[in-house]
Ligand SMILES: Nc1ncnc2c1ncn2[C@@H]1O[C@H](COP(=O)(O)OP(=O)(O)O)[C@@H](O)[C@H]1O
């Protein structure tokens with residue numbers, strides 16, 4: 564690359580698709596868990612990018628694609644300009660994982676209940692070769708723990724169950740930080756944690772962005788914390804990103820009827836209102852029917868549904884700085900409508 568060329572995006576999804584075969588080979592059908600998703604994360608500017616949506620909307624599948632654990636069935640997924648599969652083929656999965664680290668929902672499942680938590684951190688440092696010996700590994704563990712507001716001294720000789728869910732989730736963020744990744748993909752990191760402790764974890768993500776230059780993919784159905792920490796948000800519905808853009812624009816004035824419904828199901832985000840944090844959106848279980856229906860996946864529930872919504876998937880239409888997958892924002896449609 565010459566000096567005049569701009570750096571490629573840190574991460575780029577270009578019409579990514581993931582299709583699963585469900586049911587038996589003969590009677591089975593296909594389920595498009597990630598459908599035509601495009602997004603780009605800039606290399607120069609670390610950000611917190613939220614993926615939100617009800618259970619079964621494809622968030623974890625998209626996370627697995629970004630972590631290199633799930634190959635896309637279509638489209639491209641590039642890390643720093645190179646397809647993830649190629650990055651892994653050339654340098655190995657561990658080298659890719661050193662750049663892109665996961666944080667999972669349940670910290671008690673991340674750690675072996677029979678081992679002191681510091682052993683896990685020390686092993687991680689040795690495994691990723693950020694330390695040559697146990698003493699250096701302990702130093703790396705302590706540095707990572709301090710980034711999340713803890714220290715090796717505080718967790719030393721403690722078993723996972725001896726820490727609170729909030730503390731243990733911060734330890735698992737510290738573990739993810741040890742190889743000094745550029746990206747952290749956190750899949751519902753606060754949903755198992757007491758509402759009163761959620762802020763201490765999401766504040767860690769803010770600090771990672773602001774002080775460590777780490778880009779965070781924050782997956783959640785908690786729009787309140789998403790509003791509080793994110794720069795941008797993408798709302799997923801049945802595999803599609805139906806609305807994406809700056810978090811204030813999307814959550815203050817959602818354009819897509821589904822985003823409007825999501826927002827109505829939680830109180831106005833108010834960081835000072837503790838009770839509001841405890842509320843979550845639960846819109847019911849996965850409806851495979853919606854995945855497989857033609858056209859917009861929200862058509863059967865949408866108060867503004869039009870004939871063509873049931874026929875063809877809407878493309879993305881620009882609304883301000885947002886992209887909205889809804890025919891209401893088709894200029895022709897707006898022009899056609901009576902005032
Ligand atoms: N390995 C798989 N095989 C078949 N279907 C899957 C697989 N993984 C996920 N799915 C389906 O894909 C859809 C999206 O799942 P997921 O990505 O876990 O959503 P979310 O994280 O938003 O709850 C769901 O209907 C789920 O059942």
Ligand SMILES: [Mg+2]
Nearest residue numbers: 622623624750
């Ligand atoms: Mg999930």
